[in-house]
Structures are given as C-alpha cells and as structure tokens.
Amino acid sequence: MTPAVKLEPSWLASLALHALLLAAMLLLPRPHPFKVPAEVAVPIELVPPAPEPAKVPSPSQPEAPVAPPSDEAATSPEPEVSASQGPAMIKARSFYAAKVLADPRSRGGRQALATFAPDERAVQICNIEAMEQIHRWKAELRPDLVTPYATRDLKIEGGSIRAEGGAFRAGRRWYGVTFNCEVAGGAVAAFEFSVGEEIPEAMWAEYNLAADDPAD
Numbered sequence: 001m002t003p004a005v006k007l008e009p010s011w012l013a014s015l016a017l018h019a020l021l022l023a024a025m026l027l028l029p030r031p032h033p034f035k036v037p038a039e040v041a042v043p044i045e046l047v048p049p050a051p052e053p054a055k056v057p058s059p060s061q062p063e064a065p066v067a068p069p070s071d072e073a074a075t076s077p078e079p080e081v082s083a084s085q086g087p088a089m090i091k092a093r094s095f096y097a098a099k100v101l102a103d104p105r106s107r108g109g110r111q112a113l114a115t116f117a118p119d120e121r122a123v124q125i126c127n128i129e130a131m132e133q134i135h136r137w138k139a140e141l142r143p144d145l146v147t148p149y150a151t152r153d154l155k156i157e158g159g160s161i162r163a164e165g166g167a168f169r170a171g172r173r174w175y176g177v178t179f180n181c182e183v184a185g186g187a188v189a190a191f192e193f194s195v196g197e198e199i200p201e202a203m204w205a206e207y208n209l210a211a212d213d214p215a216d
Helices: 009-027 071-075 097-102 104-113 118-137
Strands: 143-147 155-157 160-170 173-184 187-198
Touching: 097 104, 097 118, 097 187, 104 118, 118 143, 118 155, 118 160, 118 173, 118 187
Parallel strands: none
Antiparallel strands: 143 160, 155 160, 160 173, 173 187
C-alpha cells in the first residue's frame, strides 16, 4: 500500500495563489493593436499649368509725329484715369503663403512646386496667397481652389502676376476674383485683390469649373 503524500500548508497556499493568477489572466481583456495615425494633409490643391500666359505687349508701330500745340490744346487739361473704372482692390499688409507651405503637412505641395518652372511656381504661390487673403477678408468664405485664368489669360512679367479673370471655389460655389501678385525670392512680396460676383452654375462648363475634385 502506497503511503499517502502529506502536503504542507505552504504548498497548498502556493497552488491556490497560482490558480487565482491563472484565472485572472484568462479574464483580462486582450489589448487592442496600436495604429499609427495617417498623416493629415493641408488642403492645398495645385491647379494644372496654365496655357501660355499673355506677355505684356510692346509697341511695334512707330509713334505718330507730335503736332504743334494749338491754343485750345494748351488750355485743355489732360484727362485723369479714375479709380472707378476698375474694381476696388484690397491691398494686403501681411502675407501667408510661405507660412502655409512651411507647415509639415504641406510637404507634398512643396515637393510638387519644386518640379514647376519659375513662372508656374510663382502662379501657384499666388493662388495659395489668394485663398488665405480671401478667407481672412471674409471668414465665411473658405476657398479650396483658385483658377487664376478662368475667363482671361494671365499676364506675367518677371515676378509680377496679374489675374484679371480668375475664379475661386468656396462651399461648392464659384466666385470671380481679380488679383495682382508680386513674387520675389520664392515668397509673396505684394498682393492686392478684389472679389467679384458669384458665377452662375450655367456658366461653369464654359469656364471648366467643377463643384468637386475628380478624386471626390
């Protein structure tokens, strides 16, 4: 007959403790895997390169001979160009395109700009400046796209860009915009703009304007 094994009280306590630990481990919830959040991109959209911009024409015909002044011409003052002949322009005192592009989330935009020709790069920088200036001028307008050549060709001379027939999209609507932009050293040095009327949807196809991006 095999003698009975006598368990000491300390062994019984150790077995009970291990049993409790095993039960607790089985009842614990399993940890969820950690996911690295995706990089959030700044909403900067670069418009397609514009058609060949219109350069400021230089006079090709010789000047007409100046007639001798008459008594009537001597007494008549020269006509003055009135500011009312064009839209009233808002002149910016601060510039924001460089700050937007310096944001780490704008890395893709900076990389794309580096591949553009100097004139096209300047146009894109002015587009970003236009969106920021319009939003700061009227907070309810949040432009997400600027087409500076919607109704007229751009005029580019050195670092000076004039968009006389631009358009910007905000809240799935399009509005006219005119702006003058000076770029020096890859940054905006001067900017003025004027926001026009909303462009009717019936005219969007004519100007190649869309409510949404193709990716949407």
